[in-house]
Amino acid sequence: MNAFVTGGSRGIGREIVLKFVKEGCGCAFTYASNKAAAEEVLSAAAALDPKAVVKAYELDVKDSKAIEAVAETAIADFGDIFAVVNNAAVVRNNAAALMSDDEWNEVIRTDLSGPFFVIRSFLMHLLSNKAGRIVNISSLAQGGTSGQVNYAAAKSGLIGLTKTLAREYGVKGITTNIVTVGYVETAMTRDHLSEKLHEIWMKYCPMKRVGEASEIASLVHYLTTPDAGFINGEVIRVSGGLTYVP
């Protein structure tokens, strides 16, 4: 089985790529610009399994034409892609009253339009196989969080997109699900969330800890396995039991 993962060069995406490799899958993954990070993931994958077929592709998910080209190349390189994971995302935090057009557009285009373009680019391939798995990544922020009106809108929009695809393509053997992530320490949380939010998270999270990227990766991989074949259109939270951003 081969998977395609966006934003596989760092953080949660890196762990998703390595989980697929550990489970004996081939993996095509993308990165926006950080080639060195992508090469590190290729080395880590080779260390796990020297025979694993893993390839990195530079891609800006805001560019639908570039996505179509990368999807075509990945399908040609791997022969077949079964699972598509939309993980890449950015944040540009600001109070709604102060948010610029650029901050709004960058997040909506990367975190909502990007996943749609990626899915659209692979759908004919999945349909011709009469089988496939789509896994999207949302955030607890989708329920509303101060300073992230753009991110919350994109991540909740992704839930509607997921449920619609589940209805349109379940009958064709393609499942679509979405994983709602709580708090995982990555560049995204280190660079863009305050120490105060971290403290509040530790106070209110029933498990009194943040998540591990590998704990997200395990669920993403599971959703692509035969055992998960009847799970479709689900929103599954991995957040240590916290249901909202405190």
Ligand SMILES: NC(=O)c1ccc[n+]([C@@H]2O[C@H](COP(=O)([O-])OP(=O)(O)OC[C@H]3O[C@@H](n4cnc5c(N)ncnc54)[C@H](OP(=O)(O)O)[C@@H]3O)[C@@H](O)[C@H]2O)c1
């Ligand atoms: N970390 C958390 O606590 C948390 C919580 C809730 C949800 N999430 C979600 O989990 C996913 C992964 O987050 P993370 O924390 O692992 O993020 P991260 O560490 O910031 O990594 C982001 C990844 O996305 C890629 N990327 C950024 N902009 C892109 C673009 N325009 N086109 C293509 N790729 C792009 C980056 O590539 P480069 O390396 O080249 O920059 C990188 O691989 C995201 O969907 C995020 O919203 C995370």
